[in-house]
Amino acid sequence: MAKSERPNFIFIMADDHASKSISCYGAGINKTPNLDRIATEGMLFNHCYVTNSICTPSRATILTGMHNHTNGVFTLDDKINKRLPNVAKSMRSGGYRTAMVGKWHLGEGEDHEPTGFDYWSVLPGQGEYWDPEFIEAGGKSRVSGYATDIITDKCIDWMGQRDESKPFFLMCHHKAPHRSWECDKKHKNLYTEPVRLPDTFTDDYKNRARAATVAKMRVAEDLTYFDLGLAQPEGGSRQVGSKMMDVWWYNERKVPAPEDVTVLRLIDKDDGTVFTFNTREELVEFKFQRYMQRYLRTIQSIDDNVGRLLDYLAVEGLADNTVVVYTSDQGFFLGEHGWFDKRFMYEESFQMPFMIRYPKGIKAGTVCNDLISNVDFAPTFLDLAGLRVPTYMQGVSFRSLLEEKTPTDWQQVAFHRYWMHRDIIHEAYAHYGVRDQRYKLIYWYNEDFGLQGTRPGGQEKEWELFDCEEDPLELFNCYNDPRYAGVLKKMTRLLEDKMTEIGDEMVHPRTLR
Known part of the structure; x- marks a missing residue:
């Protein structure tokens, strides 16, 4: 591919943005016209x-294009080694x-700063x-204003000062809509109509692994005052009701007892x-409605600013030859199974939004x-380049x-x-x-x-198989279920083959050879 024909890239990534809160995915809970443009003018996955x-x-x-056991970043406490190869280094x-x-969130200090970039300006933590x-x-x-703007x-500004003789690769990483979902004040009055509760909001976690039961991610019990933009008068429970804990790292749930609810004031x-x-x-x-309002309002600024980027490309004559990607660093629970947050391989957390526009291709x-x-x-970005x-x-x-050409061996x-x-x-x-x-086999x-930031194991090992x-x-x-015996054998083989392919360590009892 000739240098003059090589596309530019803008990779836009949000933090904790669930697919269902992008209107082109069809859930109908909010409107994101600028994000939708990427899908309607390109491809939605x-x-x-x-x-x-x-x-x-x-x-x-x-x-890096590597799994975590290879790049060495397993948990939130891990930091990337700046000497690792990465896509930016290959692009440059x-x-x-x-x-x-x-948002960088891969460590701070000389040994963990962004490398491979001609310019970087990142949020600490x-x-x-x-x-x-x-x-x-x-x-x-420190810069005055709202982070997404x-x-x-x-x-x-960086694109405006670019060397126009070279194509560019820009990674635009938003903090939003990460907890605690603080919106731009101009969006404060959006989404006042109630959002329909998910069908699984009152899930009792029967017929599932114990992990679903013990997780502290419940809207009902684990959201705090800070998360919801609330305060509570001081006083005993008889005067002001039992308190939702106002520190998100606290280990115990504190939910108003039935007799305290009527005196609770938030x-x-x-x-x-x-x-x-x-x-x-x-x-x-x-709490669910308050959570959804804050979450969706925070997303609205992302949509506004994606519109600004798309408009800039159009005005500068760059739209046709620029690959624009929008995604999130993972999925997010919006009340499904009664949860917020992510972490699990259940679909709402596992599935990421991904839309890509490239008019030439x-x-x-x-x-x-x-x-x-x-x-x-x-690998895809490098291939397109x-x-x-x-x-x-x-x-x-x-x-x-x-290119709508799915290989037979995909x-x-x-x-x-x-x-x-x-x-x-x-x-x-x-x-x-x-x-x-x-x-899905788990x-x-x-x-x-x-690993750091974790507690010892010891619980019984469990398997889950879902017919999605x-x-x-x-x-x-x-x-x-005996009806799924053949499926189970197939999925176990698929799991073991994949882990062998990428070199990850299996810790389950091997039944297939």
Whole structure:
């Protein structure tokens, strides 16, 4: 491919953005017209999956094209080794100008700073929504304003100062819509109509692994005042009701007892509105609606700013030759199974949104139902750029899928491994598994392998098998159902073959050879 023909790239990634909160995915709970433009003018993927549904490991996989056991980033506490090869280094070696702006979350300090980028300006840690601090090669500085706007401003400024003789590769990483879902004030009054509760909101976790029962990710019990933008008067429970804990790392749930609900008073921190409740069910639904309002309002600024980027490309005459990608670092629960957060291989957490526009190479309005994974992003970008995909990358380019040419031997399998056994906040169990186009097999091995930020194992090992066609809500574990004996053998073989292919360690009892 001639240098003049090589496309530019803008990779836009949000944090914790569920597919169902992008209107082109059809859930109908909010409107994201600018994000929808990427799909309607390009391709939408219905089955894009994350290899590890937690922020830091997912970002390491996207950057390196390697699974976490290979790139060494297993948990939120791990940091990337800056000497590792990555997609930006390959792009820059291939003649691209490269930039990273926004959330990095792969460690700080000289040994873990972004490498492979001509320019980088990143948030320390999780970053702040308002007046955020940024780290750059020259040091730290604080910028006044709202983070999503500022990150976009920095991206546009960098493109405006680019060397026009070279194509560019820009990674635009938003903090939003990460917890605690602080929206831009101009969106404060959006989404006042109630959102329908998910069908599984009152899930009792029967017929599932114990991991689903013990996880501390419940909207009803584990969201805090801070999460919901609320305060509570001081006083004893007889005067003000039992308290929802206002520290998200606290180990014990604290939910109002039935007799305390009627005296509970919660106060909006912004306008002082007082909320009272007659029943626990009323309180729980209030928390869900409040959560959804804050989450969806935070997303609205992302949509606005994606529109700004798309408009900039159009004005500058760059739209036709720029690959624009929108995704999230993983999925997110929006009340499904009663949960918020992610971590699990259940579908809402496992599935990532992925839309891509490239007028020169992707037909507008197309939809792909083949399986891809975030480990495949880097090889695909290099392939589209006409650059060699390094042998260290474990992902596979899905360029042929973008051209609506699914290879007969396409890997219709997605692998997931969550290493943080019983993290101190959410008590999520360690597990791995595979999904094909219909079935999902999960092994809950419940061991921490000595990783940081986890607690010792010891729980009984468990398997789950789901028929995602007959049971899309994943309510019935059919691992021991005789009708699925053949499926179980096939999926176990698929899991073991995949782990052998990528060189990951199996810890389940091998039954197939």
